[in-house]
Amino acid sequence: MTECTDQVVGDILSSWRYDISGISPEMSKDYKSHLEECDHCRRRQRLHRTIDVALIGVSTLSIIAFVMALMVIHHVEPLRNWALVMHLEHRSVDLTLQAAAILGLLVSLVSWVLIAVTTPAPVYLTGMALAQARVLQGRIPEELRGRLPRNVA
Ligand SMILES: [Zn+2]
Structure with a gap:
């Protein structure tokens, strides 16, 4: 411990x-x-x-x-x-x-x-979801990324 x-x-x-x-x-x-x-x-x-x-x-x-x-x-x-x-x-x-x-x-x-x-579970889960969204967004090809809303980045 x-x-x-x-x-x-x-x-x-x-x-x-x-x-x-x-x-x-x-x-x-x-x-x-x-x-x-x-x-x-x-x-x-x-x-x-x-x-x-x-x-x-x-x-x-x-x-x-x-x-x-x-x-x-x-x-x-x-x-x-x-x-x-x-x-x-x-x-x-x-x-x-x-x-x-x-x-x-x-x-x-x-x-x-x-x-x-x-x-704080909702705050925590929202934070995790946003982090996950950022990771996914990083994997999206450049030409598609321009069409996404800006607020996740
Ligand atoms: Zn301590």
């Missing part, structure tokens, strides 16, 4: 979950240079951003899963047969599953928004 080179700065960064994207550029200069020189904090920062991205990834997948569940409940016939096997009124089974899926979808949407608001 590595130790933080400046415990005071390290503690501040830790309380912010190593997110300096929200503070002003002149304030963030010292923290940026600390992150460059301190292995401990840099690793912690990477870990926290990985957790943020994983959280938003899981909640996105769960939104997709519940949307698919709702589509299945609406369209798949075997579900009705299953309801008959269970000796239930299929309307009520339909509605119960639908209500559960809608509730799940709402919970997933709320957690997605909470994660997006409370973590």
Whole structure:
């Protein structure tokens, strides 16, 4: 295990979950240079951003899963047969599953928004996407590059 080179700065960064994207550029200069020189904090920062991205990834997948569940409940016939096997009124089974899926979808949407608001995951992902776009743009032949919008470069 590595130790933080400046415990005071390290503690501040830790309380912010190593997110300096929200503070002003002149304030963030010292923290940026600390992150460059301190292995401990840099690793912690990477870990926290990985957790943020994983959280938003899981909640996105769960939104997709519940949307698919709702589509299945609406369209798949075997579900009705299953309801008959269970000796239930299929309307009520339909509605119960639908209500559960809608509730799940709402919970997933709320957690997605909470994660997006409370973590720097969107900023981090946007930064990664822009970096990736720049790399891709570098691979585009010169004659096509002139036609692209300037804002990515
Ligand atoms: Zn440190």
